[in-house]
Amino acid sequence: MKINEIFYSLQGEGHFAGTPAVFVRFSGCNLACGFCDTDHRRGEEWGEEAVVAEVLRHPARHVVLTGGEPALQATASLVDKLHRAGCYVQMETNGTCAAAAEVGVDWITCSPKDAPVRLARIDELKVVFLGQDLGFCSRLPRAKVYCLQPCDTKDAARNAEITRETIEYIKSHPQWKLSLQTHKLLGFR
Numbered sequence: 001m002k003i004n005e006i007f008y009s010l011q012g013e014g015h016f017a018g019t020p021a022v023f024v025r026f027s028g029c030n031l032a033c034g035f036c037d038t039d040h041r042r043g044e045e046w047g048e049e050a051v052v053a054e055v056l057r058h059p060a061r062h063v064v065l066t067g068g069e070p071a072l073q074a075t076a077s078l079v080d081k082l083h084r085a086g087c088y089v090q091m092e093t094n095g096t097c098a099a100a101a102e103v104g105v106d107w108i109t110c111s112p113k114d115a116p117v118r119l120a121r122i123d124e125l126k127v128v129f130l131g132q133d134l135g136f137c138s139r140l141p142r143a144k145v146y147c148l149q150p151c152d153t154k155d156a157a158r159n160a161e162i163t164r165e166t167i168e169y170i171k172s173h174p175q176w177k178l179s180l181q182t183h184k185l186l187g188f189r
């Protein structure tokens with residue numbers, strides 16, 4: 001599997017924000033979103049045993065499979081090895097690959113982009129909000145947690161406006177809760 005990087009930090013956003021986690025960032029994505037702020041294109045080939053060994057060098061047992069799009073490469077055997085090592089496995093996916101729900105991860109965080117979602121199961125729906133119509137969410141599998149995250153436009157004034165809109169939306173649609181990119185706000189990765 002082609003891995004961009006493996007690093008240890010805190011989960012910065014969504015339901016598990018603040019949780020110490022080892023991030024396994026897979027290289028490559030099937031989408032090309034204009035606002036993508038992740039450098040996921042570089043990568044090196046890793047074997048599954050080497051990935052697990054690198055994860056286990058760190059003390060936390062919460063593992064985040066991310067990318068890029070992890071569902072393009074993550075396998076049931078990798079997830080099984082992580083489970084046997086005592087890890088809880090979260091996947092952050094754009095939801096376009098049905099395979100994400102089939103590799104046995106413990107928690108699927110789906111962050112839909114401008115493409116059809118093909119997942120049969122979603123644990124956490126995390127939507128980057130820019131004031132768009134969220135009607136499509138009611139046609140997706142029911143999630144346990146709904147997180148609405150203000151889009152980072154890189155413009156401080158516009159970001160403040162979007163954050164206000166996000167908070168107002170959540171107050172009138174209380175199935176949602178606010179997700180902030182705390183790693184950006186607090187300056188950790």
Ligand code: SF4
Pocket residue numbers: 029030031032033035036037038040067068069094113
């Ligand atoms: S789905 Fe995510 S990783 Fe892929 S291009 Fe879009 S923002 Fe970037």
